[in-house]
Amino acid sequence: MxxxxxxxxxxxxxxxxxxxxxxxxxxxxxxxxxxxxxxxxxxxxxxxxxxxxxxxxxxxxxxxxxxxxxxxxxLNFEDETDEIIDTVSSEDDNIKQERFEIIHKSEPDVDHVEADDAPNPEYHSIKVENLTEDEVLIICETDVNKQNLMSLKNRRSLQ
CATH class of the missing domain: 3.40.1800.20 (His-Me finger endonuclease fold)
Known part of the structure; x- marks a missing residue:
């Protein structure tokens, strides 16, 4: 050869x-x-x-x-990311800190995020529904600022 x-x-x-x-x-x-x-x-x-x-x-x-x-x-995405991190991480003394449980689960025909009132006013449940099959049930507890959470929910709904 x-x-x-x-x-x-x-x-x-x-x-x-x-x-x-x-x-x-x-x-x-x-x-x-x-x-x-x-x-x-x-x-x-x-x-x-x-x-x-x-x-x-x-x-x-x-x-x-x-x-x-x-x-x-x-497009300078780095600057936008820094701004979001600053917003979420900044703390305002006038805003009450609340505890949230974030539950990701898949159910048909639902594509919104809602915050449910829980028996304890300091504890809320947020359901994120209509996920793909690859996504799994994730439950976590975290302290978050309610105003920042609403801001994040609004950003997600704009996407």
Whole structure:
């Protein structure tokens, strides 16, 4: 088997192959794998049709992801996240602290969040319903600021 007739990527001996030195093949492969192909190395410089199409597709996916990341970073989401954290973590002495139990469960045809009055005025139950099958029952108790909770509920309803 002559090494120059092998596909550089899968080691098959294809009937039809494409030069990795043409059409930016070497730079695409290097950006995906860090493998450098040069005219001077003593290795195959061709790819079979399947591998050629796969690296072109992988490169397109990579470029789409990089472009999406660039656009998201230009929107300054970091600043917005900091603002939300500051709002939730800031404490106001005039606001009464209450205890909440957050229950996530799935029930058909319900897509809202409601706060139920509990026997103890310091203890409330919040049901978050209409979740996907992948979500599980989660119960936790936490001290939260009622005003911040309402603010978070309003943000969720806007999404």
């Amino acid at each position: 002559e090494k120059y007739k092998l596909c550089r990527l899968c080691l098959t001996q294809p009937l039809v192959s494409y030069s990795l030195l043409d059409k930016n093949g070497a730079s695409i492969l290097e950006s995906l794998t860090s493998i450098k192909i040069s005219k001077e190395d003593n290795l195959p410089k061709r790819a079979c049709l399947k591998c050629w199409l796969n690296i072109k597709l992988a490169y397109q996916i990579q470029q789409n992801i990089l472009e999406a990341d660039k656009k998201l970073r230009s």
